[in-house]
Amino acid sequence: MVAGDIVLTGLMAVLLVGVAALLTRVENWRSYTPLAGGGAVTGDETAVINREKPAGIIRWLTTVDHKDIGLLYGVYAVIAFAVGGIMAMLIRLQLVTPGGAILSNNAYNSILTSHGITMLFLFGTPIIAAFANYFIPLLIGADDMAFPRINAIAFWLLPPAALLIWAGFFLAPVTENMIEPARTAWTMYAPLSVEQANPGVDLMLLGLHLSGVAATMGAINFIATIFTERNEEVNWANLDIFSWTILTQSALILFAFPLLGSAIVMLLLDRNLQTTFFAVEGGGPLLWQHLFWFFGHPEVYILVLPPMGLVSLILPKFSGRKLFGFKFVVYSTLAIGVLSFGVWAHHMFSTGMDPRLRASFMAVSLAIAIPSAVKTFNWITTMWNGRLRLTTPMLFCIGFVSNFIIGGVTGVFLASIPVDLILHDTYYVVGHFHYIVMGAIGFAAFAGIYYWFPIFTGRMYQRTLGKAHFWFSMIGTNITFFAMLALGYLGMPRRYATYQFDGAIAPLTQVSTFHQLATVGALILFIGQLFFVWNIVQSWLEGPKVEDGDPWNLERDGMLDREFQWFEEQLEADSPEKDPSLLADGGQEEQDEDDS
Amino acid sequence: MAEEPGLSDQYPTASPWPLFVALGLALSEIGVFVGLFPVAVFGLILFGGSIAGILTESGYAERPWPTLLGVGVVLIILAAAFTLWQVPVADIALSNVGTGPLFTRLVAVAAAGAVMIAMGGVASVMEQTAA
Numbered sequence A: 001m002v003a004g005d006i007v008l009t010g011l012m013a014v015l016l017v018g019v020a021a022l023l024t025r026v027e028n029w030r031s032y033t034p035l036a037g038g039g040a041v042t043g044d045e046t047a048v049i050n051r052e053k054p055a056g057i058i059r060w061l062t063t064v065d066h067k068d069i070g071l072l073y074g075v076y077a078v079i080a081f082a083v084g085g086i087m088a089m090l091i092r093l094q095l096v097t098p099g100g101a102i103l104s105n106n107a108y109n110s111i112l113t114s115h116g117i118t119m120l121f122l123f124g125t126p127i128i129a130a131f132a133n134y135f136i137p138l139l140i141g142a143d144d145m146a147f148p149r150i151n152a153i154a155f156w157l158l159p160p161a162a163l164l165i166w167a168g169f170f171l172a173p174v175t176e177n178m179i180e181p182a183r184t185a186w187t188m189y190a191p192l193s194v195e196q197a198n199p200g201v202d203l204m205l206l207g208l209h210l211s212g213v214a215a216t217m218g219a220i221n222f223i224a225t226i227f228t229e230r231n232e233e234v235n236w237a238n239l240d241i242f243s244w245t246i247l248t249q250s251a252l253i254l255f256a257f258p259l260l261g262s263a264i265v266m267l268l269l270d271r272n273l274q275t276t277f278f279a280v281e282g283g284g285p286l287l288w289q290h291l292f293w294f295f296g297h298p299e300v301y302i303l304v305l306p307p308m309g310l311v312s313l314i315l316p317k318f319s320g321r322k323l324f325g326f327k328f329v330v331y332s333t334l335a336i337g338v339l340s341f342g343v344w345a346h347h348m349f350s351t352g353m354d355p356r357l358r359a360s361f362m363a364v365s366l367a368i369a370i371p372s373a374v375k376t377f378n379w380i381t382t383m384w385n386g387r388l389r390l391t392t393p394m395l396f397c398i399g400f401v402s403n404f405i406i407g408g409v410t411g412v413f414l415a416s417i418p419v420d421l422i423l424h425d426t427y428y429v430v431g432h433f434h435y436i437v438m439g440a441i442g443f444a445a446f447a448g449i450y451y452w453f454p455i456f457t458g459r460m461y462q463r464t465l466g467k468a469h470f471w472f473s474m475i476g477t478n479i480t481f482f483a484m485l486a487l488g489y490l491g492m493p494r495r496y497a498t499y500q501f502d503g504a505i506a507p508l509t510q511v512s513t514f515h516q517l518a519t520v521g522a523l524i525l526f527i528g529q530l531f532f533v534w535n536i537v538q539s540w541l542e543g544p545k546v547e548d549g550d551p552w553n554l555e556r557d558g559m560l561d562r563e564f565q566w567f568e569e570q571l572e573a574d575s576p577e578k579d580p581s582l583l584a585d586g587g588q589e590e591q592d593e594d595d596s
Numbered sequence B: 001m002a003e004e005p006g007l008s009d010q011y012p013t014a015s016p017w018p019l020f021v022a023l024g025l026a027l028s029e030i031g032v033f034v035g036l037f038p039v040a041v042f043g044l045i046l047f048g049g050s051i052a053g054i055l056t057e058s059g060y061a062e063r064p065w066p067t068l069l070g071v072g073v074v075l076i077i078l079a080a081a082f083t084l085w086q087v088p089v090a091d092i093a094l095s096n097v098g099t100g101p102l103f104t105r106l107v108a109v110a111a112a113g114a115v116m117i118a119m120g121g122v123a124s125v126m127e128q129t130a131a
């Protein structure tokens, strides 16, 4: 132990000295010119270089530009999506046979836990932050986020968070399984999560905590930006729909994530310092469920509202019509935001809670379906009689609506107590939320990536590959998750590594058939994502350059939003930023206001 | 005033500090919660130092040293308050470092605070005598 401490001390000292040395090299601590709020150009003429950013890797490590940070979030999220997706494939391969095909029970539980947490916290929240960082300032005509440095801090908390969440997988082999991956499932229910002695659980909790801190910092930043940084032409009446959903989402984050953070700290204290928050003799294990779901249900709307905003923004562009009932889409967003804090106990119907309380949670849960349906009808009405153009982003928007309907309707069934008592903890629940998290949230993310690909990269993606991506994803999603709904009806419980049960309990042959179907669907889905990765990487490197600032031909319908106007200006200026020699030709003396 | 401009003076949209604020916070959390004494101390120093740096860089503070000193004082007060509240007085002794799970962690926090006070103090004095 003492030797270990000395080694650690040495390591830490070297790290700290290294950091200090690096900082003295890049920063002169006596030279600061005050620039509160950041972003503005400094007045220190003497040695100021007229470029925005340093070159190479240093640029990416030090950037506080919202567009760069947006790209960092995007790359991070796509990597997390790949990791979580490979875990999902392992889960599906395991379940092709009742005895389990490839994994031990422990490995299965570890991977299941990690899959859920990776997809929700390391893919879902960051991919939304990617779009929001890049486009909110452009859409509202702001120079940058309100707090550019806090923005960067929020992003840089995420890589350590991911390493901590996955830490058990890296450390198990080197510590002879002293530290293993957590096996608590993403809900981390006490007493299981208190009693697993494995330090890997602590590391995962710390990672989650950091990701929560990051989300909260981001949310404060978005609220401040949308309130204070709009240019004069943007007011509450003409604020775009995506900004509305991000504003609502940020408010939800502000109330939900600090609560998760506190609950996690309480769990850590129970685990390490013998407190009794969730012990039977203390607050009781149900306290965890209440705290967790008070965060957890708003979290699902934190994840779905901005994708709804993306669809509300993109779908009209390819329907040739303005969003039908814009106001009601905004109102329903706000309604969902408020109601989502009043439904958490629908995750706990079968815990033996007070039946009167249960009934009121059922009522609110059924009510929340109304604003969700309002949106759905608005999307459908927008397309009605429109001039539809089935581009890849549009296909993903339509897929979103279709999958969201199935996900939403199954949710309404679960909100009904008697139905839930039968279907709770079966694959029906898994099918329900995957229709939404994969079929809707995932699809909206793809729609956003394709729609704005020209802005991100200055290039066009390959259309045929994009459409192949869509069809494989759509078919794969529906086979996989419809099979899961059926599995739930057959009584297959969720979170099991094997299912060799007695035929008297459930029809084993049908159950294995539907499991195999789900695996086939997952393979189709997986192949679709290979098209996606290939398309993005190759097109980014060598796709045709976009010459036209309006690649989607939106001008014709008068629907060219501010971000594409900005893009057009960028193309015209032909960025002296990228090639400083252009400055000498006298074309552009000053940096354009907008890109600082 | 400036002999040589720093990175964030040359480039208005760059700052070296956010990365280290994040790293400092991550290391502090790991150190304090997992109970790794050196990681806690160095993580907190990195965290406090980067906060001092980023506040100075963005013009909210003129010099980093008073902030560093202040963060150190806050940590010591926090550690002392928790000790008095949660640790039996009889157990408060240097020889008990490494035994009680809570006490050891609090000592780590206080140690980081002490180092920051020392660093902030010495740097302030040196700067004033040099100028």
Ligand code: HEM
Binding pocket: A187, A300, A301, A303, A304, A346, A347, A365, A366, A368, A369, A372, A407, A408, A409, A411, A412, A414, A415, A416, A420, A423, A424, A425, A429, A432, A433, A436, A437
């Ligand atoms: C139309 C509105 C919705 C209703 C009425 C609804 C209702 C429910 C109910 C009652 C459950 C609990 C099932 C059980 O465990 O027995 C549930 C689970 C779940 N729902 Fe929904 N839902 C809705 C929309 C959504 C949306 C939009 C999302 C995602 C963004 C979502 C994500 C989830 C997740 C992740 C779970 C499972 C949590 C777990 O136990 O791991 N739901 N839903």
Ligand SMILES: [Cu+2]
Binding pocket: A296, A297, A300, A343, A344, A346, A347
């Ligand atoms: Cu819910």
